[in-house]
Amino acid sequence: MSTAQVATDSGRMPRQIRYIIGNEACERFSFYGMRNILVPFLISSVLLGYLPAGPDREGAAKDIFHSFVIGVYFFPLLGGWLSDRYFGKYNTVLWFSLVYCAGHACLALFENNASGFYTGLFLIALGSGGIKPLVVSFCGDQFDQTNKDKAKLVFDAFYWIINFGSFFASLLAPLFLRHYGPAVAFGIPGVLMFIATFVFWLGRRQYVNVPPSANDPHGFMKVVRSALAWRAGGGNTGGIVARGALVLAPAMLLGWAGHAMAGWPTWWPESFGFVITACLALGVIIAGGGIGASLQLDRARGAHPDAAVDGVRAVLRILIVFALVTPFWSLFDQKASTWIIQGREMVIPHGAWWWPSWLIQDAAQMQALNPLLVMLLIPFNNLVLYPALRRMGFQVTALRRMGWGIAISGVSWIVAGVLQLWIDGGDQVSITWQALPYLLLTFGEVLVSATALEFAYSQAPMAMKGVIMAFWYLTSTFGSLWVLLTNAGLRNDAVTAAIANTGLSENAFLMFFFAGFAFLAAAAFAAYARRYPMQDHYRVAGAG
Structure with a gap:
């Protein structure tokens, strides 16, 4: 394939965008389809059969899941580096997508073989992480000064399609696992990833391909x-x-x-x-x-140049903000591990007339609430909440939104902890109660995640925006690290004895612990935000 740039249709939506959007829709279904059934599969699989059923097996499943998440958000560093320095975005996305497909094949073929299955998880982490920082920016490369007004429509469609794919994957993948077994449940996301790769390849002759950048001496x-x-x-x-x-x-x-x-x-x-x-x-x-x-x-x-030095100082300031956000991700990513484990102890109200038993049959399906609520909360915040707060005299700054988002995520875990106390007390708790912590956690996600990219973009000079994106993905890596460190602490007899002395179960104690962790992070975030020197590094109108 030629690396020369393909001319865009002046002022029009680039025709090749349909291939990138189609690729994203299939890839997101494939990723969330396998990710959201990983913990329930591991708990019931022979892969962890050497552990007794209960907390030991659940803890091991959480360790594997969060190690996988760490890889997914670490490998963007590799993908971005290879793309920028050597191969360009198209080639890097295509090759990592093939690795991604191979990983899905391993999950479907080696459900009873630990080496094969874990190799599949590694390949998916490598492939998914490798393309993660590239697809959106590759989409942006398809626009120029004549049609840049169309770019916002496409980026909005990108965010919507991510949540659309996540919603249906979260809803359907647990049903595939329950009714057809792991080979089919992991195989269907693999087929979707192959289709995603094929759709991306179909547009190869129409893409604008920006060549790898030269080594910047500054x-x-x-x-x-x-x-x-x-x-x-x-x-x-x-x-x-x-x-x-x-x-x-x-x-x-x-x-x-x-x-x-x-x-x-x-x-x-x-x-x-x-x-x-x-x-x-x-x-x-x-x-x-x-x-x-x-x-x-x-x-x-x-x-x-002074601009390069000042740009590095801006990045270092943003890294402190990012470090204070990592506790949020330790709470957020556990909706696919700790909250699923909690949901398995709850009662699904199949007998209620209002419950769609034909569709919702598994605790893991509650994760579908997250993308559904994201699609509802973003327009609600932008059209209703933020304007109302401004009319009341509150300045809805990016840093304030992020700080409140971290705190609200802590509240969601307080609610989850109360639900766990009911369960531990022997009550039959309906899984519908989990909708409340999901609502609070998703509200926190919208305030933190959607705002952080806007904040980082505005604070980093143009030459440093790629560096900032790489560091942003690492916040999820370190968020899952907090979870692994906590799980490691639970293997210490002194720690488990101290938890037992509180009168709480380990699950309940950890839920309140992570809530406190979020509140502490929110307080530290607010203290730093008060003295953060805000910058404005948006591109000047008319600049290239």
Whole structure:
């Protein structure tokens, strides 16, 4: 395929957009279809048959699920890098999509084989993560100055189609698993992913293909390296911090390897597996490098334009905001693990005249509420809530929306914890009660997720917007890391004894714990937001 740009129809909607939208619809169904049945499948599968039924097996299923989520939101770094430096967006999306298809095939073929099934999860994480940062930006590449007014319509359609696909996948995939078994339940999303890849390939001769960018001498990492460069005469505190992080991160991995590969006693906690250790090591590098660079960033002036240096400082400020958002994702992603496990203990009111028993038959289907509510809440917020608050004198800023979103997600987990107390007390609790925490969590999601991209885009200079997107995906990775760390803590006898002394079950205790975690994060977010220096880096009208 030629990498030359294809001319767009002046002022018109690009014809090739239909292939990208079709691809997105099928891909989102395939992803959420397999993701939303992963925990219930693992709990009942032979893959975890070596564990007794109950908390041990449920905990292992949660560990696998959140390790998978960590991979999905880590691999965008790889996909974005390969696309920008070597292969371009079209080739990278196509090749990672084929990897994605292979992963789905493994899930369908190896339902009783741990090695084959987990290989499939890895390939899906690699494929899904690899294309995640590219499809939307590839769609944007199809527009130019003559038809950019059509781009908003397409991006709105993108967000709508994501939730449309997620809604039907969440609704139907648990039924496929219940009535036709895992081979069919995982196979159907695989077929949809193959169709997605084929539809994307069909448009190959019509796409605008922006070639990979040249190595920017004033890019984010180049400026950071210049700032951290060692200089004679002292004043290298930032460099010491960054180099200390580069020493500590490998030491953490060696500590894990000593336990796992050689059976040696090391300083590193044995309950921290590879995924936890690798994520913590990555976090240490990001934190150490960021703190170190911020301490002596002005050293990069002269070697780089002031605009590039100021852009890096803007990114470092945004990273603090992103770090404070990670607790939200630890709550949000557990709707597909902890909340499904809770729902399995609840009663589905099949006897009620108003309950659609022909459709809703499984606790995992309650996840369909999330995309349905997203499609309803976004227009409600924009057309009703925000204008009403403005008329009352409240400034609905992006940072305030995000802070309230984190706090409201904590409230959703308070409600879930109360439901768990009812269950633990022996009450027959209807699963319809889960609609309330789903509503609150989704409201929090709309306030946090939809707002964060707008906020980051406005705060980062044009040259740094790609870097910001990569770091945004990592917030979900670290959100699931918090869950894995909590689960690791539950394997400590002292921790479980302390929970038992509260009189609460582990499930109820963890729900209130995560609610408190969100409230603490919301308070820290609000404190930082008060002194955050807002910027405005939207493109000047008429600029290319």
